[in-house]
Amino acid sequence: MAITLKFGDKVTVADVRKFHDMEDVVFDREWFERVDERNRDMYYMFRDLAKNDSDLETIKSHHLRYDITRIPPGMLG
Incomplete structure (x- = not known):
């Protein structure tokens, strides 16, 4: 099952890091x-x-990238 995030008008599939x-x-x-x-x-x-897409072009034109990292509950201790 793919983990997805709806952000604006796009749905992005997560890049998953395993333990x-x-x-x-x-x-x-x-x-x-x-x-x-x-x-x-x-x-x-x-x-x-x-x-x-317009925002993405603007972000990239400034040599930036906007990322979100989600850590499931219980992973930090």
């Missing part, structure tokens, strides 16, 4: 080692968002 993707950057190693399910979703990234 195992974070192994090299997790600071709390004890916490990381306690998690049994390594393939679970850790967070969702929605990239290059804009309310419409």
Whole structure:
């Protein structure tokens, strides 16, 4: 099942980061080692968002990008 976000007049599909993707950057190693399910979703990234095509062109013309990251409840501790 794809995770989506409706933003303006567009629906964007999330780029999903799995728990195992974070192994090299997790600071709390004890916490990381306690998690049994390594393939679970850790967070969702929605990239290059804009309310419409005109806004997207304006954002990109300034060499910017508008992203949203959603972290499911219970992932930070």
